[in-house]
Amino acid sequence: MTEAPLVSLASLDTLWFQVSGTLCNIACTHCFISCSPQNHSHEMMTLADVEERLDEARAIGVREYYFTGGEPFMNRDMIAILEKTLRQGPATVLTNGMLLPPAVCRKLKELFDASDYSLDIRISIDGFDRASHDAIRGPGVWDRVMTGIANLVAAGLNPVITVTTAAEGVETSEGRMRFLELMRTFGIDKPRLKVLSLFRIGAEEKRSRAYADWERLSSDMLETGDAGSLQCASGRMVTSRGVYVCPILIEEEGARMGDRLADAQRPFPLRYGACHTCWVDGVTCTT
């Protein structure tokens, strides 16, 4: 076994917050961190937790902020956190779309209009219909997501829809066209679509399979491309437990880099199966 290649943090451009920890109102069968209503592995973050890292990020000159979970809108401080963040940079929230009543959507639109910086909402969908979506996300979820999307659109926001490759055929141009058409039926007139790879860790490991031993990166493999395009070369993830190398590996103790952003500047060894997926699929979790 050769040693794992190291990737340097060229520039901290993207800062992620695991803002609702691993707590989620649903338990998707493909979740790479097995989020659920009972998973307290990483706890909910407070406004003060986020502010502390935002101060540090401002001094470093971070470009953009992403909020994920779990389900970010389970965090009671979410609106206040966004308000604070948008004063210093653009923000994106990754949500399952179930906790978006009209009042929340109207508030998000107010934040969108009031800020010089972009606010983006990203909603995850799996499959082309209720049956395939709910098979992964649980019964009744599709209908609630459709309501959430309708509320966002009614408030004047245009969410990005993300779909994982669990939706068969979505990577082909025909599949994409089909999905874009579907989005128009939701009332979205400027459909924005992002396709995400699956990571064979967490719940997904049980749904499909674990990474095989050969699914690891070597230095030779990295010579054929630009390691600077890997998200660990330009981003870090903050959770209630500290700073991690990326949004994917927060259940790996070896991916925890310290308590503060200043502790998390050193190069990272790409020793995990998920690193293989990022490199081979060219994954970026940003929009």
Place this chain on the structure above:
Amino acid sequence: MRFAFIGGIYSNYWALRATLDDISRRGVDGVWFLGDLGAFGPHPDRIPELLIERGMPGIQGNYEESLSSRAEDCHCGYTDPRDSHYAQISYDYTFANTSDAHKDWMGTLPREIRFQAGGKRFLLVHGSPRRINEFLWRSTSPDPFLERLCVESEADVIVCTHTGLHWHRPLPGGRHVVNAGVIGRPANDGRTNVWFAVVEVNGGAVTAEFVPVEYDHRRLAGEMQKERLPGEFIETVLTGWWTTCLEVLPPKERAAGRF
């Protein structure tokens, strides 16, 4: 001291002529082009011909880098297949219609230009100081980030283009970033004019003015039609609304357009 900056030209010959006329009428202390001479428009060879004839200094954009190295695509930095589809049509047409001599000339252009004026260190780049195809949009380029780019690149005033949309940000520390916009296509605002930038340094103060340029856009559209360029490109020229390369827009900029 006043300087004019011409962003992406995208083979828009008539807009370039109108822009140069405007600049010579107002009288400035220097003019530079910022790269991406080709794309979207017809007859790409007319642009380097005119720039060489006028002896105008300027830098490479990702288009010149790709054309001069005979690359297979524009390296525009798009990530969505819809953006890449139209970008490829544009690049293939431009590649096929640019002479070898002009491609070689593009390879001789610098990637950045630095000069000092009024005690300010100017840095001209295409995308950003660190990447030729980085998009510096107004709504995703916060002050602390721009400040960092200025500090790391040792510049007081950064002038860039690449996104197609113009803006100016005076930073709290007294530095400035100016995206000069482009004269190649309208600014996705339902108006057919294009924009260039004039930056003035006066007693240590830096101001930026964006100048709208009207040009014979119908003539350009007619030429594009004759060259069988995509109807989507022609529609943009005629309506002022972007129809392609939209997926890369951040939400605020996307919301401002029609498509």
